[in-house]
Amino acid sequence: MIQITNLYKSFGKNVILNNIHLSFERGKIYGIVGENGAGKTTLFKCIAGIETYKGEITSIYGILKEKLGFLQTESFFFSKITGREYLQLLCVARKIQENDFDAKNIFDLPLDHYATTYSTGMKKKLALTAILLQKNEFYILDEPFNGVDIQSNMIITEILHELKRLNKTVLISSHIFSTLSDTCDEIIVLKNGEITKIITKENFSTLEKEMKEFSMIDKISKLKLC
């Protein structure tokens, strides 16, 4: 279990996250939604320990980062590193001996090509494969479905179900509501750095309706398209 208590983060006077209280249980998948700039990525970075913060994050895993697989929205790749070397790097960093990357290359990536030559979706799949090979207990997936083809999207959805079955904890952000409703047990709504709602599975359809009504009609009319 991971417990976040009274988390606060600001950059100078700009408050990004305020009064965040959350708890994540084993064997559950949590979604997080919010407009661009709501603070989702900063929250992920705070949980990962990449950003400093005020407040407390505790977990049953001791040093949380050592059991955490963090898929970033846009993973950074060195300009001359091959896919295979990237996987090796992430395994070595966690002291995991993995000799047969080809057998576990479920997305059929060209592992001996430079990762920077991969398409957006391929990069995402490479980064995801790497954190799965690390055998983590807790996964943060920031926009895992972005840029990924339909078949791979289905594979990722199945992977999420498998992780749940294996009693892992997963926290996902996505701007595609259906991907969250298909996989999550709860959805957290983040607005201007604060949690406004935590929605359980039976109320997902109400949340989707609310989000559509809020965002669509008025905003498009402002463009005065002709």
Place this chain on the structure above:
Amino acid sequence: MKEYFKLQFKMTNRRLTEFGVPPIVAYLTLLVLFFYLSTELFKRTEYAGLIYTFVGISSLIHLAEENKINFLKLIYSKIDFLKIRLLENLSITFLFWVILIYNKAYLLSFFIILISCISVFYTFNKKNNFTIKTPFYKYPFEFCTGFRKTFFIFILCYFLTYIAVDVTNYNLAIFSLLLIQFTCLTFYISPENIFYVWIYSLNPKGFIRYKFRIAILYSTVLCLPTILCLLFFFQNEILISLGILVLSYLFIFTGMLAKYTAFPNEISIREGVVLVFLIWFPPILVLIIPYLYFQSIKNLKTILK
């Protein structure tokens, strides 16, 4: 077109200011350093012209990077695009061909100008790059990526080692060794993305030790041919050679510590000055290494628990 060059100038100045050096000081220092190194090179080896041409032409590669070229093609007309490319190429190689003319290497100078003009039509396409195999797969990433970016320097160094043995020039062999180790040092100068430190299940001390072990192991692999030649063909200077080798390891270690002291930011002017000072007065390493070591441990504690 004028705007493009003004913008380039502004961006360069910003980078220098962020590094902590007033641009005018940086330009003057680089100019003096360039002339000093050029004079030394032409004084010390008869292959200076070739080395010089090689370095000059290499400097054109990053100007022809695909994304940049595509961007320029999109925003400028064909004529303006070609003018920009030509001006950029000629100005980046300007000092090289002037120095070559000064040293009466007219043919090489003409060659650099010719390549500068021809490469206007060339794009350095990263995607078509074939993958260079390296022996550094087991512990990525510094040496895998660094070697691929600089492999031509190692070819040059091994060639210099061969020449050194052929003409029994100990200094040239040592220069070759130092150039290899200096290139390895550059693998550790730029800070990596914070994610690549965060991923390690190591505390700061363990992390620094791990990185140092890899640096020693892999830099030894790269300078092994030169070391063996030094030990075999210059036996009277074995102790000096080994001393220089150990010193070069310490320089790599110091560079790495300086990076993690400033991490995740670039090495600042303070660490930069310390590194330059060390080259002139290496004994101070005894003080600097422990200082940078403790500073980097302290700094890494925020990322590595």
